[in-house]
Amino acid sequence: MPNTVFWFRRDLRLIDNPALLEAVSAAGDDGVRALFVLDPVPFRASGGPRTSHLARSLRALDDALGGALLIRHGDPVTEVPRAAAEIDADEVYIAADYGPYGSRRDQRVEKALLDAGATLHRTGSPYAVAPGRVRKPDGTPYRVFTPFSKAWRTHGWRGPVDAPKKVSWLPAKDGDGFPDVPDLPDVELPEAGEDAARERLAAFLDEKVRHYKSDRNRPDHDGTSRLSVHLKYGELHPRTILAELAKHRGEGADTFRNEICWRDFYADVMFHRPESVWESLDQRVGSIETDSGKQADERFEAWAAGRTGFPIVDAGMRQLLSVGWMHNRVRMITASFLVKDLHLPWQRGAAHFLDLLVDGDYASNNHGWQWVAGTGTDAAPYIRVFNPVTQGKKFDPDGGYVRRWVPELAEVSGAAVHEPWTLETQPEGYPEPIVDHAAERKETLDRFERVRR
Ligand SMILES: Cc1cc2nc3c(=O)[nH]c(=O)nc-3n(C[C@H](O)[C@H](O)[C@H](O)COP(=O)(O)OP(=O)(O)OC[C@H]3O[C@@H](n4cnc5c(N)ncnc54)[C@H](O)[C@@H]3O)c2cc1C
Structure with missing residues (x-):
């Protein structure tokens, strides 16, 4: 079987990463190249705190991969086919991006790969239910949260998957280097990476979820999960959260599930109305x-x-x-x-x-x-x-x-x-x-x- 490329983006984790499992299974006994492309367009638009988190999260991922994360800087339309060609890979795996910029970029990468004789495979998304899936009975999208949330629960989501077991990661040769961690002496940021995310989830579920319904509105209490940054970079998948949450009963767990639904809802709105990022819906x-x-x-x-x-x-x-x-x-x-x-x-x-x-x-x-x-x-x-x-x-x-x-x-x-x-x-x-x-x-x-x- 041929080598494959797994292109990490908003999924900087190994556990519960279905697209990664597909890349590994397609490679069989051959190697998998772990790739991250530092795309200057979203990177320039990220402020210091987000850049810092990304830089630290990439380091954590590289540690988990035994130093095999290949980082390239540049336009993914050229960098992804290049990284594939270097190892004779004709298959590249990703989790789909549903945002306006990301989905357009992926279409361009897909075309560039096709021109080079390779295929882009999309599996999964950064959401519990992929944008576009939850629809009204007449097939149109929901515009209001409460009916969306009911249909979202009825639709349901898959259970999490394990990390791949035996992977032959190809060594990261000729990388362009990790992004610098910006110097933000006055800003105190959370720890980055999959382990930190999982620890935070466990601590929240152990100590806080039962009081979440009343505490979530109290800024003077440290009563929320602080998982948003880990979700942002996919250090944790929302399905993992929902599966762990299912072990907890009560109003706190129900309310928390609803908040995860808000995240899916807004991604769904953006999927159907991409202009709504900067234009008023009303x-x-x-x-x-x-x-x-x-x-x-x-x-x-x-x-x-x-x-x-x-x-x-x-x-x-x-x-x-x-x-x-x-x-x-x-x-x-x-x-x-x-x-x-x-x-x-x-x-x-x-x-x-x-x-x-x-x-x-x-x-x-x-x-x-x-x-x-x-x-x-x-x-x-x-x-x-x-x-x-x-x-x-x-x-x-x-x-x-x-x-x-x-x-x-x-x-x-x-x-x-x-x-x-x-x-x-x-x-x-x-x-x-x-x-x-x-x-x-x-x-x-x-x-x-x-x-x-
Ligand atoms: C003006 C405004 C701007 C916001 N900007 C962002 C943003 O840039 N990024 C972001 O992740 N959230 C944003 N939110 C939503 C929410 O404030 C944060 O998700 C939440 O404060 C993150 O803290 P937490 O992880 O402790 O949340 P928790 O209360 O523990 O909630 C758990 C998770 O549910 C999701 N969630 C909770 N509330 C919302 C919500 N109202 N909308 C969408 N998802 C939600 C988040 O993923 C969050 O991590 C914004 C809300 C408002 C009103």
């Missing part, structure tokens, strides 16, 4: 008037730096700067603040998040922003405007989250931390609110009313 709400100019830019900078004067917003934005991650509830609050209090386009905030988030993912991030902006899949007949003070008091009732990330407020006790302007003296170094929330809320509702009419 064009009418998307046409709401937004601000631009000097004042808008200054407000954006204050938001990005965590200096809006609204403590829960500032805590979230500073958490993002410090650890490349932000709690989901606070992602919603900070996003709402940018769109509804500062009247800036959701795309501007989404691009900023993508730059800094270690788990930055077009489908989840940009559709999460659209959900908050009211332009997305969940087209509510009214416009939601989060009140940053009420949200803070509700989800960080003792103020511990704010005190952790905003040192200027560290001495303010209890929930008073959410309204520093009510204190006798304004805490030193902490800014006054940059806007009046009640006035900006009214302004948003007026603008919404104009597009609604």
